[in-house]
Amino acid sequence: MRFFQLKHRIFTLIFTALTVFMLGGCGIENMDEILNADTSAKTQAMEKGGNSDDYYNKFYGEAIRMATIKEGTKEILAIDALPKDPFGNVNWTVSVLKGYINPRPSLDAEVVDDPPLNLNVFIEAKVPLMYNVIFPHSIHTYWLSCNNCHPKIFLPEAGANPISMEEIFKGQWCGRCHGKVAFNFWPRSNCLRCHMVPKGQSLERERYK
Ligand code: HEC
Ligand code: HEC
Ligand code: HEC
Known part of the structure; x- marks a missing residue:
């Protein structure tokens, strides 16, 4: 991790x-x-x-x-080179998947990383038009350990957590990280990074397992 x-x-x-x-x-x-x-x-x-x-x-x-201080980290050349989201923040997922960065698991050279957990959880959005959500364990466990989320933020059981968007916006559930240290909710293209499965596709649940 x-x-x-x-x-x-x-x-x-x-x-x-x-x-x-x-x-x-x-x-x-x-x-x-x-x-x-x-x-x-x-x-x-x-x-x-x-x-x-x-x-x-x-x-x-x-x-x-x-010192000449400029707010934020956007002046850092190393970060300029990384792909951004439409909000102007670094897209860390693309940075990892396209090989721009390959961070070590630990400052301690002896530490061996566990492979990411390949488990998608399908979360149906409880309103008609909003696309459904896929929670990918893979990219999360690339950066994080199980105990960053389980059991304090989420019980490790699909459907066991009464997640709502209102509470996410208030900083609970996914909002414990998203909007703070992980990618932000806005603009709309960022909504779609979580809400990625259009409603009404048959067998969508199975396809993303
Ligand atoms: C970090 C992931 C994430 C992002 C980003 C995100 N959502 Fe959600 N959203 C969820 C999850 C998880 C649910 C819970 C699904 C459910 O039970 O309805 C949800 C549910 C919803 C719902 C269903 C009603 C509700 O309150 O549960 C709406 C509408 C919604 N989101 C709108 C949005 C909009 C608009 C944006 C962009 C501004 C957005 N979401 C961005 C994860 C996300
Ligand atoms: C970033 C947060 C996060 C991390 C880190 C995380 N999980 Fe999860 N996990 C979730 C969420 C969200 C769900 C779905 C909960 C729901 O549907 O209400 C879930 C569900 C699960 C489930 C139930 C799957 C199912 O189909 O019922 C298991 C098992 C699980 N996680 C194991 C793990 C293990 C093992 C690790 C570490 C290797 C891990 N998780 C790391 C957030 C996380
Ligand atoms: C403990 C912190 C944490 C929690 C809680 C968390 N995430 Fe994430 N999530 C991350 C990090 C870190 C990344 C890597 C990308 C980044 O930093 O922007 C990420 C990436 C993702 C991605 C990858 C797709 C992309 O375009 O980058 C999705 C989808 C996602 N999260 C959805 C969710 C959903 C849905 C929930 C709630 C059910 C959730 N996350 C809860 C930290 C978290």
Whole structure:
């Protein structure tokens, strides 16, 4: 299982790396020296009358003063390269399936990943026109472990959970992640990522098992 937090760790890592890189290119006086913080730079800073605490305070003070902050993560080049949804957010499913990314199961190189669970659950939308929902275990268990969902969010039994769209919009059920850390509800094409089976197809339940 992939740890759910891994995605965020990777963001933080890329972001930090990029910030440091951009600062390096700004021509800040002594920045190279500070970045390649070796003992001699440290010693020099201390010799100028400070101690090692001042040295770090100076670095962070300078980093904050010089930083150009843009909201969100869309400026990150690595993310620019990934396929987006119509909302402008990364489509992580396509990124995985098309091989753009292949995250490790763990920061620990020894950890071996379990294969994703190949089990689709058919959830009928309880109104006439709305397409029915397929819940794919495969892509979820690629990123997540069983206990991220079972038994706290969903009892592991088809039809056993009184899921409704209203409650999903309020952040329950699928909305525990979707609309927050997994893809958003809007625009309409995102509705269809869950509501993917048109009503009235014969044997639809069987086809998606
Ligand atoms: C993350 C998956 C997901 C997304 C995205 C999603 N839905 Fe749903 N939707 C569900 C599930 C699960 C149900 C529950 C099926 C049921 O029992 O009716 C549902 C049910 C519904 C229903 C049936 C009535 C109800 O409250 O249960 C409607 C209408 C609906 N969704 C509309 C939408 C619209 C409009 C969007 C896009 C803005 C959307 N859904 C996006 C998962 C999703
Ligand atoms: C992202 C959330 C999520 C994760 C992670 C998850 N499941 Fe599920 N699981 C569901 C949902 C949603 C259902 C359908 C519940 C319903 O229909 O009310 C379900 C249903 C099931 C069912 C019942 C299927 C049936 O046909 O009755 C089993 C068994 C199951 N899960 C096992 C697992 C196992 C094993 C894992 C880990 C390898 C896992 N699940 C991971 C959300 C999840
Ligand atoms: C514990 C978190 C979590 C819960 C709960 C959850 N999902 Fe997801 N879901 C994810 C993640 C993570 C992905 C990978 C794609 C992404 O991050 O946008 C995903 C992807 C999907 C996909 C893949 C299709 C695509 O176009 O990306 C579908 C369909 C989907 N979810 C439906 C559902 C439905 C329906 C429910 C509720 C029954 C649900 N999910 C509940 C986290 C969750």
